[in-house]
Amino acid sequence: MQRINSLFRMVPVWLVYMGGMLPAGVLFYQGLSGALGAEPIKALEHEYGELALQLLVATLAITPLRRLLGLNLMRFRRAIGLLCFFYVSCHLLVWLVLDVQLLGQILADILKRPYITIGMAGFVLMLPLALTSNGISVRRLGARWRLLHRLTYPAAFLGALHYVMLAKGFQLEPLIYMGAILLLLALRLPSVAWPKLA
């Protein structure tokens, strides 16, 4: 594990930001060029949303990975969290600008449709997290910063719930994300004294 950790130490954080944002551009280009199929708007919306969920799982996995396996990825946690917020924002923008288009219907959807209300609530919870994901905020907020960033947990749950609720029929994929997120949240319960595996 020491060797893996020192390998990861050689990866500069800016590379994670660059590499993480790359798919956003590639997907948008694919949407323009027709590579996302006959209905690129829904496809792009779905791809961005799914990337956000994957990054959500990744940020939540960092602490358990260190505690259970001794794998230290803490240096990348802020980058992964901010990338997650970036993809949630892309997902929301595609929905607002390309998908629904009409302001009246956007507002009606947010209020009337529970899965959209829940998705929006998750986004709103993430806003203060993204805004305080910088060194200055960490220093200024001190102990309150850690408390504030526990908002990650309800935000993650809402994100997974949003996906479960929009599925048509009984579908496996949203439930897998929900299961992974619930497991990663359960690992944080104070009553769970997890042994170190490595």
Next chain:
Amino acid sequence: LAGLGGTAARAATEEALEPNSWEDVTTYCNFYEFGTGKGDPAAYAGQMTTEPWSVEIDGLVERPGSYSMAQILDAMTLEDRIYRFRCVEAWSMVVPWQGFELSDLLNLAGVQDGAKYVAFETLYRPSEMPGTAYNVLDWPYREGLRLDEAQHPLTIMATGIFGKPLPNQNGAPLRLVVPWKYGFKSIKSIVRITLTDQQPQTSWNMANAREYGFYSNVNPTVDHPRWSQASERRIGGGLFARREPTLMFNGYEKDVAALYQGMDLAENF
């Protein structure tokens, strides 16, 4: 379009409908037996055996039995119908179908007096249908119509699109097309047609009765609980396609509204 019946001709020619591309129609499909992704049917439906094929027509009919595709095609005259196709998910297409009126097929079997509904079933063959490994729906896929809806001249059984045989992902070799209802009513790859005196069970209604009614007529004033049905997006318009208003009965109001006279369409959604 020479063979069109009166009402159908009116509906089809009122505004010249520009069909979607072959690519749009054959790559963007819902056929959950092959997976829930829009591209899954095009990717996996090729393995479905469609020859030989026969349709069991039973229930309240004079001549129940197994009708082979050859038998059916021998007795029917194919014609072109260009219809709007509106999915319950709020996207739409225009599809140039070839087929025959369902009422002609029902007459082939002879409808008994007591029949009030028609029930349909899709092929259920797990070895050729990877999507059925998951209980997304209670297989086999089932649909149903009221007899007068089934006998309406706009209701067809399609065997082709764009002048070619139906690709498997579009419901080969024989599918229903009911242009004024949401797309899931237009059941694909039909192996059984049953005339009954009771409203049949239908798959999406069984899965979620609050969201999918038996009638499922296209209606911009009755929203799906999770999204608005007031507008739709035509497939094929690219990343910046505008939404268009959805038409009552998908634009076939003049032809079919009489079927539902006096009915509360919000109640019977």
